Amino acid sequence: MVDIMVHGNPIPVRERTRRAMRAELTLLAQDLFAAKGYDQTTIEDLVAAAGMSKRTFFRYFTSKEDLVLGKYELLADRLTEAITARPREEPVWESLRRAFDVIVEFFDDERQLARTLAMEKVICANPALSAGELERMARAQEQLADLLRDRMGRPSPADPTPAAIAGAALSCLIAAKKTWIATSQSRPFGELLDEAMAALRPA
Amino acid sequence: MVDIMVHGNPIPVRERTRRAMRAELTLLAQDLFAAKGYDQTTIEDLVAAAGMSKRTFFRYFTSKEDLVLGKYELLADRLTEAITARPREEPVWESLRRAFDVIVEFFDDERQLARTLAMEKVICANPALSAGELERMARAQEQLADLLRDRMGRPSPADPTPAAIAGAALSCLIAAKKTWIATSQSRPFGELLDEAMAALRPA
DNA sequence: CCCGAAGTGCCACCGAGTGCCAAGTGTGCC
DNA sequence: GGCACACTTGGCACTCGGTGGCACTTCGGG
Numbered sequence: 001m002v003d004i005m006v007h008g009n010p011i012p013v014r015e016r017t018r019r020a021m022r023a024e025l026t027l028l029a030q031d032l033f034a035a036k037g038y039d040q041t042t043i044e045d046l047v048a049a050a051g052m053s054k055r056t057f058f059r060y061f062t063s064k065e066d067l068v069l070g071k072y073e074l075l076a077d078r079l080t081e082a083i084t085a086r087p088r089e090e091p092v093w094e095s096l097r098r099a100f101d102v103i104v105e106f107f108d109d110e111r112q113l114a115r116t117l118a119m120e121k122v123i124c125a126n127p128a129l130s131a132g133e134l135e136r137m138a139r140a141q142e143q144l145a146d147l148l149r150d151r152m153g154r155p156s157p158a159d160p161t162p163a164a165i166a167g168a169a170l171s172c173l174i175a176a177k178k179t180w181i182a183t184s185q186s187r188p189f190g191e192l193l194d195e196a197m198a199a200l201r202p203a
Numbered sequence: 204m205v206d207i208m209v210h211g212n213p214i215p216v217r218e219r220t221r222r223a224m225r226a227e228l229t230l231l232a233q234d235l236f237a238a239k240g241y242d243q244t245t246i247e248d249l250v251a252a253a254g255m256s257k258r259t260f261f262r263y264f265t266s267k268e269d270l271v272l273g274k275y276e277l278l279a280d281r282l283t284e285a286i287t288a289r290p291r292e293e294p295v296w297e298s299l300r301r302a303f304d305v306i307v308e309f310f311d312d313e314r315q316l317a318r319t320l321a322m323e324k325v326i327c328a329n330p331a332l333s334a335g336e337l338e339r340m341a342r343a344q345e346q347l348a349d350l351l352r353d354r355m356g357r358p359s360p361a362d363p364t365p366a367a368i369a370g371a372a373l374s375c376l377i378a379a380k381k382t383w384i385a386t387s388q389s390r391p392f393g394e395l396l397d398e399a400m401a402a403l404r405p406a
Numbered sequence: 407c408c409c410g411a412a413g414t415g416c417c418a419c420c421g422a423g424t425g426c427c428a429a430g431t432g433t434g435c436c
Numbered sequence: 437g438g439c440a441c442a443c444t445t446g447g448c449a450c451t452c453g454g455t456g457g458c459a460c461t462t463c464g465g466g
Contacts, residue, residue, distance in 0.1 A: 042452065053415050058454065127338060134341060135334035145378075158386045163378035164371075164399035171370025172363070175348075179363040187361070196367035202403050217443080245421065256446045261423065 022060055022070070025050055029067040034118040038068070038126050065132045068119055072133065076140035078102045083147055092148055093202050096169040097193070103173060104190045107180070120181055137174070141166045165202050172196035225263055225273070228253055232270040237321040241271070241329050268335045271322055275336065279343035281305045286350055295351055296405050299372040300396070306376060307393045310383070323384055340377070344369045368405055375399035 028050055032041045043064060047057050061067055082099035090098075107116060123129040141163070148162040149155065176192040231253055235244045246267060250260050264270055285302035293301075310319060326332040347369040352358065355365060379395040 043454085044452085054454090055416070056414055059413075062454095064453070128334075130341065131331075131334035131338035134337035135330060138333065138337060158382060158390070160375070160378040160382040160395050160399040161402040163381060164375045164402055167374025167378055168367075168371035168403050171374050172367045175363040175366035175370055178366065179361060183361045192363050196363040198406065199364040200367055200371050200403060200405050203401065246423090247421080257422090258424090258447070259445055262444080265423090267422070 018060070025057070025060060026067055026070065030115060030119055030122075033068065033122050038122050038129065065129060068122060068129055069132050069136055072136040072140075075103060075106060076136065076143065079140060080143045080147060083144065088151060092151060092165065093169070093197065095151075096144075096166075097197050100169070100173055100193060101190070104193065107177070107189055117181065120177075124181075137170055141170050144169070168200055168202075169197070172200060221263070228260070228263060229270055229273065233318060233322060233325075236271065236325050237318075241325050241332065268332060271325060271332055272335050272339055275339040275343075278306060278309060279339065279346065282343060283346050283350065286347065291354060295354060295368060296372070296400065298354075299347075299369075300400050303372075303376055303396060304393070307396065310380070310392055320384065323380075340373055344373050347372070371403055371405075372400070375403060 025046075029041070029046050032046060032049065036045075043054055043057060047054050050057070061070070079099055079102060082102045083095055086095040086098055107113075109116070123133055144166040145163040148166055149157075149159070152162060154162060172193060173196075176189060176196045179192050180187070180189045228249075232244070232249050235249060235252065239248075246257055246260060250257050253260070264273070282302055282305060285305045286298055289298040289301055310316075312319070326336055344366070348366040351365040351369055352360075352362070357365060375396060376399075379392060379399045382395050383390070383392045
């Protein structure tokens with residue numbers, strides 16, 4: 001069931017069809033990428049399979065990368081939401097860990113697990129995609145750092161600490177994710193993340 | 204003065220001319236990027252200024268990105284060298300901080316300061332370049348994590364800790380660098396790095 | 407029912423990057 | 437000096453991701 005109402009306002013029809021189109025194209029593309037490989041799948045292949053013109057495709061997606069990494073935007077927003085929802089007196093490291101649960105849940109979602117893992121594999125196999133993933137994470141990190149700066153009562157932008165902590169937390173997340181994937185999910189993601197974050201408590 | 208001998212072996216002539224060509228092209232390209240912007244400078248512009256063909260250019264550089272980010276490869280090697288040179292009983296966080304001195308020195312080099320800052324500005328202004336920079340750092344991080352795994356006596360690849368620590372240290376480096384640039388070098392890079400790393404001591 | 411805005415297809419175009427082949431350039435050896 | 441050989445270079449045609457422009461359709465509201 002898709003949300004038709006958000007904050008009491010209806011989402012206009014155009015927007016809904018647009019999202020549906022993006023979702024459909026994303027699924028189709030990811031299947032092609034998983035089957036043939038990212039580089040081996042051209043936009044022409046994709047639009048032929050989808051029955052649309054190349055020009056139209058680029059009205060829905062800004063780039064080929066977007067087909068794989070589009071979800072990260074959404075995830076980053078959910079992350080910042082999650083952290084603002086944490087009590088302000090909570091230690092920041094704890095808040096970060098709890099906020100990361102939204103990411104953990106995303107990766108643990110069994111209905112999507114196979115697809116998610118397939119896309120991670122595609123990303124790892126392609127340096128440009130890996131780079132794009134990191135870049136999107138860096139954007140999230142900046143948002144996070146701003147929130148932390150506020151929360152830690154360190155208003156000075158000349159203080160590198162909030163950015164360092166946000167980056168460190170994301171590094172733990174990445175390390176846990178990589179281990180989780182490399183070990184074929186033999187241990188729960190959340191547990192690995194706990195372990196990584198326990199090794200690095202801010203002073 | 205350029206090194207002609209390395210480890211007692213002479214570098215062959217071809218290799219030397221190749222390096223000289225790369226260095227010259229890099230300087231030329233960076234000047235163009237700084238003047239006109241990265242996206243606005245085409246490879247055609249560059250090779251016209253250098254008096255060579257496009258085809259030849261791509262025999263010296265694998266990509267346009269390489270003109271800006273090529274030095275990172277070298278820097279990563281120097282970093283891993285520096286860390287292997289640290290005593291094994293030293294706490295890893297301390298070893299990392301000391302190893303980072305090679306990076307700090309690179310950025311502090313006054314003869315190159317203007318050029319380095321100009322390139323940082325170019326990188327920041329271009330998402331693809333930022334992504335590439337992060338990707339190269341991630342590669343360095345993997346090397347670092349391997350060294351740490353060894354040094355920490357945690358041989359299991361299922362342990363996310365070494366990667367988390369390596370990532371955290373690099374996050375501190377990045378945070379310090381960003382602050383250093385954002386505040387127009389009003390405080391020494393090394394000092395900002397100390398501050399960032401002090402906030403995040405591994406348990 | 408009509409008007410305007412958004413969506414679409416098509417085509418020409420740009421820039422990065424590659425494969426291929428022919429011509430140039432130097433280096434060592436006889 | 438001349439020959440053979442390895443390496444370098446240039447030019448061309450090509451692929452692919454991505455954009456600009458324009459004409460056409462579709463759809464919703466007054």
